[in-house]
Amino acid sequence: MKPTKPQTILITGATGAIGGALARYYAAPGVCLILHGRNAAHLDETAAHCRAAGAEVSTIQLDLRDIPALQKKLAEIAAERLPDLVIANAGVNINTGENRAGEQWDDIEALLDINIKATFALVNSLIPAMRQRGSGQIALISSLAAYYGLPVTPSYSASKAAIKTYGEGLRGWLAHDGIQVNVVMPGYVESAMCHAMPGPKPFLWTPEKAAGFIARGLQQNKARISFPFPLNIGTWFLAVLPPSWSERILLLLNYGG
Numbered sequence: 001m002k003p004t005k006p007q008t009i010l011i012t013g014a015t016g017a018i019g020g021a022l023a024r025y026y027a028a029p030g031v032c033l034i035l036h037g038r039n040a041a042h043l044d045e046t047a048a049h050c051r052a053a054g055a056e057v058s059t060i061q062l063d064l065r066d067i068p069a070l071q072k073k074l075a076e077i078a079a080e081r082l083p084d085l086v087i088a089n090a091g092v093n094i095n096t097g098e099n100r101a102g103e104q105w106d107d108i109e110a111l112l113d114i115n116i117k118a119t120f121a122l123v124n125s126l127i128p129a130m131r132q133r134g135s136g137q138i139a140l141i142s143s144l145a146a147y148y149g150l151p152v153t154p155s156y157s158a159s160k161a162a163i164k165t166y167g168e169g170l171r172g173w174l175a176h177d178g179i180q181v182n183v184v185m186p187g188y189v190e191s192a193m194c195h196a197m198p199g200p201k202p203f204l205w206t207p208e209k210a211a212g213f214i215a216r217g218l219q220q221n222k223a224r225i226s227f228p229f230p231l232n233i234g235t236w237f238l239a240v241l242p243p244s245w246s247e248r249i250l251l252l253l254n255y256g257g
């Protein structure tokens, strides 16, 4: 079943590159945007842009690691105006460092809290109301790094694999309740996070190009929205090849860690 055009859209990480571009993509008269972020200046700027495009906008300024505060806010949202589309986009990346120093536990813990725990909490909080209503769409932003653990980003790759698997499971379960779940797997998209990541960044997309591709995939209710095509095929192959081949390929391409 094709989803109807979503009217109320919740986007986490709307202060970032991809989240901000998605907010601007959807901003139009008749659309209600609920935009989340921590950076007040960026949140205000994106909200102002979306209002100028005719959207009704409300904002949530919250550190997603505060799960009780997140759940309280979502309960209010569910009671007042349950979103038609939820885009769980906020996330962080860490890496093993240019000098192979390794990941620090504090950073790993924060990454797991944001990328996995907060995302699961967000989705889990809204599912009961969506099931009761019998409609809704949930987009989970994973990454092409979910296909095969990259030596420069072991924790990040693992967290995005968790999101991918969670979304795939939810999609099957919630299809019976009229709820669409989509896993989004971007390659490299220009952003602060992408810039901070070491190594080559082939087929780099702008956030605007990524947002348009994601939105069209959501409109078609695609189970997996992955891009760009060459990198999607390449990273997918890493997962299906014998691991000894994948390791060699990563070394050859300078992703060896």
Ligand SMILES: NC(=O)c1ccc[n+]([C@@H]2O[C@H](COP(=O)([O-])OP(=O)(O)OC[C@H]3O[C@@H](n4cnc5c(N)ncnc54)[C@H](OP(=O)(O)O)[C@@H]3O)[C@@H](O)[C@H]2O)c1
Pocket (backbone or CB within 6 Å): 012, 013, 014, 015, 016, 017, 018, 019, 037, 038, 039, 040, 042, 062, 063, 064, 065, 089, 090, 091, 092, 093, 114, 141, 142, 143, 144, 185, 186, 187, 188, 189, 190, 191, 192, 193, 194
């Ligand atoms: N860019 C890429 O190449 C790429 C590739 C694959 C997947 N992705 C995924 O796409 C998503 C968006 O990434 P991006 O590239 O747009 O990165 P970005 O520009 O760095 O944005 C990250 C967003 O996450 C929010 N965030 C981080 N920690 C948070 C916390 N503790 N509480 C609340 N919000 C928090 C940030 O909010 P504040 O700035 O307000 O703190 C920001 O809005 C992420 O899930 C990322 O893993 C990105």
